[in-house]
Amino acid sequence: MSSEQTPQGDGTGGKSTQEARMGEGVDDRFNSKLRDAFGTSPFILTKFDKFMNWVRGSSMFMLQFGIACCSIEMMHTYSVKHDLDRFHAGVPRASPRQADVIIIPGTIVSKFAPRMKRIYDQMPEPKFVIGMGSCTISGGPFQEGYNVIKGAEEVIPIDIHVPGCPPRPEALIYGVAKLQERIAHGETAPVTVKPYELEEFGDLERDELVQHLADQINEDDLVMRYDWTEQP
Amino acid sequence: MSLEKPVPDAPDEVGVTEDGLDYDALEELVSEHVIDRESHVNAEALVIRPDAVQDTLSALKEEAGFDHCSAVTAQEYEDRYESIYHLKKFDDPTQQLSVVVPANKDEPVSESAESVYRTADWHEREAYDLVGIEYDDHPDLRRILLPETWQGHPMGKDYNQNQPQVVPLREHVNPLAEDHSAGEDSDTMFVNIGPHHPATHGVLHVKTVLDGEQIADIDPDIGYLHRNEEQMCEQSTYRHQIMPYPDRWDYTPGGILNEWAYARAAESMADIEVPEYAQVLRTMSAELTRIAAHMLALGTFGLDVYGDFNAIFMYAVRDREAVQNILEDLTGQRLMFNYFRLGGVSWDVPEPREEFFEKIREFLDGLPEYIEEYHNLITENEIFQLRCIDTGILPPEVAKNYGATGPVLRGSGVDYDLRRDDPYGYYDELDWNVVTEDGCDNYSRVLVRMREVEESAKIIRQCVDLLEDWPEDDREIQANVPRTLRPEADKEVYEAVEGAKGELGIYMRSDGTDKPARFKIRSPCFSNLQTLPEMSEGEYIPDMVASLGSLDIVLGEVDR
Ligand code: SF4
Secondary structure, eight states, rough: OGGOOOOOSSTTTTTTTTHHHTTTTGGGGOOOOOHHTTTOOOOOOOOOOHHHHHHHSSSSSSOOOOOSSHHHHHHHHHHHOOOOGGOOOEEEEESSGGGGEEEEEEEHHHHHHHHHHHHHHSSSSEEEEEEESSSHHHHHGGTTTSBBOOOOGGTTTTTTESSSSOOOHHHHHHHHHHHHHHHHHOOOOOOOOOOOOOGGGGOOOHHHHHHHHHHTEEEEEEEEOOGGGGGO | OOOOOOOOOOOOOOEEEETTTTTTHHEEEEEETTEEEEOOEEESEEEOTOOOOHHHHHHHHHOOOEEEEEEEEEEOOOOEEEEEEEEOOSSTTTTOOOEEEEEESSSEEEOOOOTTOHHHHHHHHHHHHHTOOOOOOTTTTOOOOOTTTTOOOSSSSSSSSTTTTEEETTTSSSSSGGGBBOOOOOOOEEEEOSSGGGGGTTEEEEEEETTTTTTEEEEEOTTTTOOHHHHHHTOOOTTSTTTTTGGTTTTTTHHHHHHHHHHHHHHHHHTTTHHHHHHHHHHHHHHHHHHHHHHHHHHHHHHHHHHHSSHHHHHHHHHHHHHHHHHHHHHHHHHHHOOOOEESSSSSOOSHHHHHHHHHHHHHHHHHHHHHHHHHIIITTTHHHHHHTTTTTOOOHHHHHHHHHHHHHHHTTTOOHHHHHHHHGGGGGGGOOOOOOOSSSSHHHHHHHHHHHHHHHHHHHHHHHHHHHHGGGGGOOOOOOOSSSOOOOEEEEEEEEOSSEEEEEEEEOOOOSOOOSSSEEHHHHHHHHHTTTHHHSSSSSHHHHHHHHHHHHHHHHHHH
């Protein structure tokens, strides 16, 4: 449409279409190589899916989500010097309903896992998860503890693991970039079978423990049941 | 001189003599309840009857002046349970006394100390939760760190770590639903703040009952980051394996300060002398972390009172990056330093030394300008003052009763700083001041932190000068410590240092092996957080958020 309208009027005579389009006050900054290459017809043909994936990867809204030590390095990644914004991923949202990427920066313990699952469930599809730090891989330094979930993947599916304790901001940025690459290529993480699920208390198998807790928990309360021995 | 504490007048407290405490006089004072006496490394301990805890403690508090219940340690022996109350004085924390309360193995019950020291409330709940001792007369004895439905007490002896557990999620109900209003004609409403909430500094959950905009009732619910740090330390060897864990208690980073708490306790238990050169290195690196930690406190406080990722936060992170670069040069890590070893530090400053010192000096020279910037940006800002002055009031007596320490206590005008009052490291050789502000409000607490950064800078500068001139042959960074450390059995020690958030204490009991039989962390944030209801009940929600920010808690340390 617009490409067919030849600019009319004063001063356009010797100018290229591109120059004429720029008008007053716009400097060379907008003259990217890509734009140059398009010449007079700035259209590209692509698949809609491909385009959408590219958009998704290039504009990621992160959930503002801090758990443990790793979140300190995550905050540094968002801030000056490392500035995750440069990689189209620097808009932390406080509400899971506005976010599409969740970075899990820390140790998940028994009391927090159901809440984390809840937060993950509240995020709109498509959603992506970055596990930050050894704790989200295996429980990290606390793996042998009585209260620590041995990896966030026991609860929600994770797309990218960034190892380290804590990973440096550069490592997290690398992880984010890798995720973007995957999203742009339309790859998704295989959804693993998760040992720990949120379920209604009434649906649990009636064993000794469940009988014992029956007068403390309502039938329709959501619960997470941990069978620690079944963990890796 | 700057380092001297104003001496309180006429201490006619029982047991105080010219050269330390007279424990016999103390025992005499409560003799009717005492059944035995023990010697711990840091102080003497009175073993008392489990049904006379309140009488004993209140006599010790009123007449002998032990106004600071630093921590409550619970543990299980083969034949009994035991709670230890570690008492101190705010005027002179070198005067210490432990009160040991044994409890029956089959039915562990002892009297609660909550009516004497408010702080015992949470400490006893923790003891109940993890070890399983019940406290008679406790106002609200329920689990604190683990979920309500947890089975068993994990720090007890016969706990089976592999048994299944069920954890409910009741918090998912819409907080605005009608059923959250308390009764038909009540105007109050129940609201959950957290555990995922930008203003709670991590995973704190605050249950609030609101009356309009005001807070009628508030109950901090913790344990969302309870990473069984004590169990981990009990499974690790003194010599090398424990040291990485302290970095993960207060990770803002208070790392080196925390390492010092463990190092101090272990060194006092195993009688290790630290070379002077290493003490200077320790002092310098510890104060660097303190600057970083206070900067983060400032930055996140900016988040709390102004909103998302704003200028203040960015400025604070800029300065933290500078400190972290220095610390990375020194220790090799940005956050989890693992720099201390028992008997010293892991290595000397990096070569070329001049360059390293130059880097520190450059940072210190820039600091006054930055602090000026913060004052222009924050403390002199009218909006900030409206939010912070006269909100979140914490009177000194209340703060002491709750065992609050660190900048929180000093913001209430109490002159208490372990670096000076219970000296360790190289602090008593240096020239610096303890900062206090007596506004008792959010504003004072922020000011204290900002002024402490300046004091830390002073300390670092003096350390750098010392290190620079230190004769080359004399740079001993570690004492000679055996590869495996096995302190004799049944030594008990409680030592504390001034961490970034306050008094960070470690209790350890040895059993003759190379691992501690009991390892207990007294976290400053745990006690400080307990004051939140005092500060915010009857106030508006935004003031509560500001108070929470000014307490500067780190959940890793609250929950451990
Ligand atoms: S991986 Fe290490 S730094 Fe990260 S949360 Fe776990 S313990 Fe902390």
